[in-house]
Amino acid sequence: MIKSKIKVMPPDLAAKIAAGEVVERPASVVKELVENSLDAGAADISIHIVDGGKKLIRVYDNGEGMSREDAVLAFERHATSKILKDDDLCSISTMGFRGEALPSIASVSDAMVATKVAGEIAGTRIRVRGGKIEDISDFGCPDGTTVEVRDIFFNVPARLKFLRSNAAEMGRIQDVVHHLSLANPDIRFKLTHGKNILLNASANSDLKTRACDILGTDIMRGVIPVEGNGGGVSVMGFVSNSNITYPTTKGVFVFVNKRWIRDKGINYAILQAYKNMLMRDRYPLAVLFISLPPEDVDVNVHPAKTEVRFKNPRFIYDVISDAIRNAILQKNKDYPDGTVTALHTSVPQDRIREPAIHYQTQDIADRQAALFEKAFHGTNGISFPELNFVGQLWDEYIICNDESMFYIIDQHAAAERIAFERIRKEYYSYGIRGQILLVPEIIEVSAAEKEALDSSIDVIKDLGFEIEQFGGNTFILKAVPEILSGRGCSGLLKDMTEEICSFGKAARIEDAIDAILVKLACHSVIRGRRKLTRDEVVSLFKQLSEVDFASNCPHGRPVVKMFSKTEIETMLKRR
Incomplete structure (x- = not known):
C-alpha cells in the first residue's frame, strides 16, 4: 500500500502562513490596527513605534472599546462585527471586514490588548503570544482600546530576516499613517518614533489643512481644487500645478470611499487629464477622493485591501479625468497669475530629426489665424504681441521683456x-x-503593421495621408499632410501605425490621435539653431497669443521662462 504524502498542517503552522497574507511587515500591522480604530469610531488615534516597529507598535484610540467577551472573540480567526451574511459583501462600508487582522498579528508576535467600554468600571487586558492566549484579566484603562505588538515575527525567523532597516520600515509606516490621516482629516492623529514626534495632526481639520500637515505648506500653495460628479460617482480633492511633478506615483493619493488604494487605471486617467502637459x-x-455606492465597488480583492474592482471602471476613469482636466482649464482661465513653469508629458518623445523649414511671416500668420477660435489673451496672463523683442540667445532662444518681466x-x-494646436484644430474641424x-513612396511593412494599417485606414486618411495596398505587405503612399510635403514620411507613417497599435483597445482612439498629432507637429518645425528676423518673431508672438496651454510644447518642455524685475534685482543684490 502506498503511503500517503499529503498531510493536514498543524494549526499553528497554518496560522503563521495565513498571517503572511495580512502581515507583511510592521506597516501592515499599523494599517490593520488603525483601520480597526477608525471602525470603532475613534476621534483620537496615537501610534507609537520603536525600532521601525520591529520592537514595539502601540496604537491607542478613544473609540467605543470592547466588552471582555468581544475582546476574547476578536482573537478568533474570521470573527468580526462588520459582516454577517453573504449580501453584506456587496455593500462593505467599513475599513475592515474579514476578521483576520488581530489573530494574524497575534500569531506572529507578542501582543496585548487593553480595552474598556464607556461606563464600565474596569476594562479588560488580554495577552497573546504566538497565537496562544496567556492571560485575561481586569485592567484599569481609559475608554477605548490600546493594542501593543512586540517582537514581530519572533517565531518566523524566515520573515524577520527579510525586513529592511529601521529607517526603511519606519518610512513605510509613515506612508500608511499619512494615507489614513489624509482620508480622515476630522480625526486627530499622532505618530511618534522613539522620542521623535513625526506627525501631530489636530482633529476637525479640513482636507487642505491636513494635507499641509503631511505634504508641507510650500507644496500646497499652488494646488488646484478638483470637483466633479456623474452617474452616482463624485470626485473631489486637488492636483498640483505645473511645477510639482515626480518620477513615480509617490505623489498620487487615491481614496475610494475613504479607503486608500492603488489602481493603474486611475493613474492612467490622471495622466490623460494632463495630456500634452x-x-x-x-x-x-x-x-483624490472618489465616492460611489458600496455595491459598485468590490473591496474584497486582496488581503491588504489596497486593490479594488469597479463595476464600471471606464465610466469612473472618465469622471476622474474630466474633473481634473476641467479644473486645470478653469484655473488657467480664471487665475492667469503669470506662473509659467516646466510641465512634463507621458507622450513618447520623437527621436527623428527633421530638416529645417522657415517660420511663417506675418501675412501667412494672418491667414492661419482664421483656424483658431478667439482664445486666451496670451499664455497664463502674458500678452505676447505687446512684448518688446530684445534679441536672440545662441540663435535658439528669444529674449524679450515688458514693463515688469x-x-x-x-x-x-x-x-x-503652435503647429500642434493648428493641426489639431484642423483635424477635428474638417x-x-x-x-x-x-x-x-513605396512602403514595406511587417504583418502586424499591415494589419494595423488595414484597420486604421480611415483615421490615417483624416490625418492627410493617402495610402493604398500594393500587394502583400507593400503599400503605396500617394499623399501626405501639407505641412509635411517635401520630406520622406514612410518612417513617420510606421510610427503612427505603432502608436495606434499600442493604444489599441486599452484607450479611446482620441488618445492615439493626439499622440500622432504630436509627432506630426514635431516633424513640421525646425530644430537646432536659426537666426530669426524681427518679422518672424512678431509672427511667432502673434500665434502664441492665440494658443491654449502655450506654456509648454506638446512634449511638455517649457516654452517660456520668466523673471520679474524684483527677482532680478534680488539676484544682483540690489534689494
Whole structure:
C-alpha cells in the first residue's frame, strides 16, 4: 500500500502562513490596527513605534472599546462585527471586514490588548503570544482600546530576516499613517518614533489643512481644487500645478470611499487629464477622493485591501479625468497669475530629426489665424504681441521683456506648440488637408503593421495621408499632410501605425490621435539653431497669443521662462 504524502498542517503552522497574507511587515500591522480604530469610531488615534516597529507598535484610540467577551472573540480567526451574511459583501462600508487582522498579528508576535467600554468600571487586558492566549484579566484603562505588538515575527525567523532597516520600515509606516490621516482629516492623529514626534495632526481639520500637515505648506500653495460628479460617482480633492511633478506615483493619493488604494487605471486617467502637459514618466501631485455606492465597488480583492474592482471602471476613469482636466482649464482661465513653469508629458518623445523649414511671416500668420477660435489673451496672463523683442540667445532662444518681466522663449518649443494646436484644430474641424506626391513612396511593412494599417485606414486618411495596398505587405503612399510635403514620411507613417497599435483597445482612439498629432507637429518645425528676423518673431508672438496651454510644447518642455524685475534685482543684490 502506498503511503500517503499529503498531510493536514498543524494549526499553528497554518496560522503563521495565513498571517503572511495580512502581515507583511510592521506597516501592515499599523494599517490593520488603525483601520480597526477608525471602525470603532475613534476621534483620537496615537501610534507609537520603536525600532521601525520591529520592537514595539502601540496604537491607542478613544473609540467605543470592547466588552471582555468581544475582546476574547476578536482573537478568533474570521470573527468580526462588520459582516454577517453573504449580501453584506456587496455593500462593505467599513475599513475592515474579514476578521483576520488581530489573530494574524497575534500569531506572529507578542501582543496585548487593553480595552474598556464607556461606563464600565474596569476594562479588560488580554495577552497573546504566538497565537496562544496567556492571560485575561481586569485592567484599569481609559475608554477605548490600546493594542501593543512586540517582537514581530519572533517565531518566523524566515520573515524577520527579510525586513529592511529601521529607517526603511519606519518610512513605510509613515506612508500608511499619512494615507489614513489624509482620508480622515476630522480625526486627530499622532505618530511618534522613539522620542521623535513625526506627525501631530489636530482633529476637525479640513482636507487642505491636513494635507499641509503631511505634504508641507510650500507644496500646497499652488494646488488646484478638483470637483466633479456623474452617474452616482463624485470626485473631489486637488492636483498640483505645473511645477510639482515626480518620477513615480509617490505623489498620487487615491481614496475610494475613504479607503486608500492603488489602481493603474486611475493613474492612467490622471495622466490623460494632463495630456500634452506632462513629460514622459512624470506624475503630478494628486489627492483624490472618489465616492460611489458600496455595491459598485468590490473591496474584497486582496488581503491588504489596497486593490479594488469597479463595476464600471471606464465610466469612473472618465469622471476622474474630466474633473481634473476641467479644473486645470478653469484655473488657467480664471487665475492667469503669470506662473509659467516646466510641465512634463507621458507622450513618447520623437527621436527623428527633421530638416529645417522657415517660420511663417506675418501675412501667412494672418491667414492661419482664421483656424483658431478667439482664445486666451496670451499664455497664463502674458500678452505676447505687446512684448518688446530684445534679441536672440545662441540663435535658439528669444529674449524679450515688458514693463515688469523678463522672458526667455524657446523658439523651437513655441513653434512646435503652435503647429500642434493648428493641426489639431484642423483635424477635428474638417480633417487635415493632404498634398499629392509627385512620386509616390513605396512602403514595406511587417504583418502586424499591415494589419494595423488595414484597420486604421480611415483615421490615417483624416490625418492627410493617402495610402493604398500594393500587394502583400507593400503599400503605396500617394499623399501626405501639407505641412509635411517635401520630406520622406514612410518612417513617420510606421510610427503612427505603432502608436495606434499600442493604444489599441486599452484607450479611446482620441488618445492615439493626439499622440500622432504630436509627432506630426514635431516633424513640421525646425530644430537646432536659426537666426530669426524681427518679422518672424512678431509672427511667432502673434500665434502664441492665440494658443491654449502655450506654456509648454506638446512634449511638455517649457516654452517660456520668466523673471520679474524684483527677482532680478534680488539676484544682483540690489534689494
